[in-house]
Amino acid sequence: MVRDIPAYTDREPIQTTNLTHILYKHMLSNLEKYNIVLASNSPRRRELLQRLGIPFKTRSLLGVDESYPSELRGEDIARYIARQKAEAYRASMGNDELLITADTIVCHEGHVMGKPADARQACEMLGELSGHTHQVITGVSVLTEKRFENFSVTSHVTFAQLTDEEIDYYVTNYLPFDKAGAYGIQEWIGLVAVEELRGSFFNVMGLPIQRLYTILKTF
Numbered sequence: 276m277v278r279d280i281p282a283y284t285d286r287e288p289i290q291t292t293n294l295t296h297i298l299y300k301h302m303l304s305n306l307e308k309y310n311i312v313l314a315s316n317s318p319r320r321r322e323l324l325q326r327l328g329i330p331f332k333t334r335s336l337l338g339v340d341e342s343y344p345s346e347l348r349g350e351d352i353a354r355y356i357a358r359q360k361a362e363a364y365r366a367s368m369g370n371d372e373l374l375i376t377a378d379t380i381v382c383h384e385g386h387v388m389g390k391p392a393d394a395r396q397a398c399e400m401l402g403e404l405s406g407h408t409h410q411v412i413t414g415v416s417v418l419t420e421k422r423f424e425n426f427s428v429t430s431h432v433t434f435a436q437l438t439d440e441e442i443d444y445y446v447t448n449y450l451p452f453d454k455a456g457a458y459g460i461q462e463w464i465g466l467v468a469v470e471e472l473r474g475s476f477f478n479v480m481g482l483p484i485q486r487l488y489t490i491l492k493t494f
Contacts, residue, residue, distance in 0.1 A: 298328045298329065302492070303329060303491065303492060305492070305493075305494055306329060306373070306491060306494065308371065309371055309372065309373035309419065309494070310332065310369065310371050310372050310373070311329060311330065311331040311332070311372075311373045311375065312331065312332050312333070312334055312364075312368075312372050312373065312374050312375065313331050313332070313333050313334070313375050314333075314334045314335075314336055314360060314361070314364050314374055314375065314376045315333070315334075315336060315375075315376065315377060316335055316336050316453075317377075317453070317481050317482075319459070319461070319480050319481045319482070320377060320481050320482045321333060323477055323480060323481070323482045323484050324375070324482065324484070324487075326484075327484055327487075327488060329491075331375075334364065336360060336363075336376075338363075339359060339360050339363045340359060340363075341356050341359065341360075341378070341389075343355045343356060343359075348385075349380075349382055349387075349410065349412055349429075350412050350414070350427040350429060352380055352387060352412075352414075353378050353379065353380050353412040353413060353414030353427045354414040354416075354425050354426065354427045355414070356378035356380075356414060357376050357377055357378045357414035357415055357416040357425060357427075358414075358416050358425050360376035360377075360378065360416065361374055361376045361416035361418045361423070361425075364376075364418075365418065368418070368420070370420050372419070372420075373417065373418070373419050373494065374416075374417070374418040374419070375415070375416070375417055375487070376415070376416045376418075377413055377414065377415045377416070377481065377482055378413065378414050379411065379412065379413040379414075379455045379481045380411075380412050380455050381400075381404075381409055381410070381411055381412075381455045381456030382409060382410045382411075382412060383403060383404060383407060383409040383410070384407075386403070388400055388403075388455060388456045388457070389455055390452060390453060390454060390455055390457075391451070391452055391457045392452070393452070394446050394447070396457070397446045397451055397452065397457035398439075398442050398443065398446055398457075400456055400457040400458075401437060401442045401445070401446070401457050401458060401464075402437075402439075402442060404434050404456065404458075405434055405435075405436055405437040405442070405468075406434060406435065406436040406437075407433070407434060408431055408432065408433040408434075408471075409431075409432055409434070409456070410429050410430070410431055410432075411429070411430045411431075411432055411455070411456070411474075411478060411479045412427055412428070412429045412430075413427060413428055413478050413481060413482060413483050414426070414427040415427070415428075415482070415483065415486070415487060415490075417487070417490055417491070417494070419494065422494065424490055426486065426490065428474070428475055428478045428483035428486050429474060429478075430472065430473065430474030430475050430476075430478045430479050431471075431472070431473040431474055432460070432469060432471070432472055432473075432479060433469070433470045433471040433472075434468045434469065434470065435467070435468055435469075435470045437467075437468055441467065441468075445458070445462075445463060445464045448463070449462050449463060449464070451464075459480070460472075460476065460479040460480060461480055
């Protein structure tokens with residue numbers, strides 16, 4: 276049996292199966308008391324949370340200030356922005372809601388990369404990552420009426436040396452303007468560029484799902 280879970284936005288409803296009921300009965304029964312909300316514009320985070328097997332609703336992020344104090348570095352930045360996103364929705368949360376927010380950044384030699392503004396900047400970012408190791412950091416916040424958790428996970432990704440033609444091909448065909456560091460590891464670039472990955476693959480996609488699952492079991 277498949278049932279539709281209504282979304283807060285005009286996106287297609289999230290679907291769950293009987294496996295969801297098995298998951299809740301044996302592993303995540305503590306979550307049955309919550310209406311879970313993923314506040315994110317990212318289709319990749321939505322996909323990963325759906326694959327975890329729990330029902331949830333989505334909310335779009337609108338007008339959230341993603342700037343951060345200049346003294347913050349790396350993991351502190353990702354956690355700070357994830358917290359800002361959660362705080363932006365605190366006032367509108369229902370008493371039975373569990374809110375999940377996340378933010379992903381790419382760091383290379385102290386330089387923090389967000390999402391590229393255009394094709395030129397995307398090519399510049401990939402050129403900077405080419406032939407080097409960088410860090411992908413995702414900060415996550417989980418918020419209920421009575422509890423708040425804020426954590427981050429770091430993965431280390433080593434890129435092979437990329438040619439200008441390879442970079443241009445990827446940017447032109449995959450338009451990675453909604454991705455930190457201008458790439459999605461699950462796309463063509465991940466097949467040809469990633470020489471080594473230390474840490475969570477799903478974290479690089481945008482949500483450290485194993486760590487999130489571990490946290491959710493404690494709510």
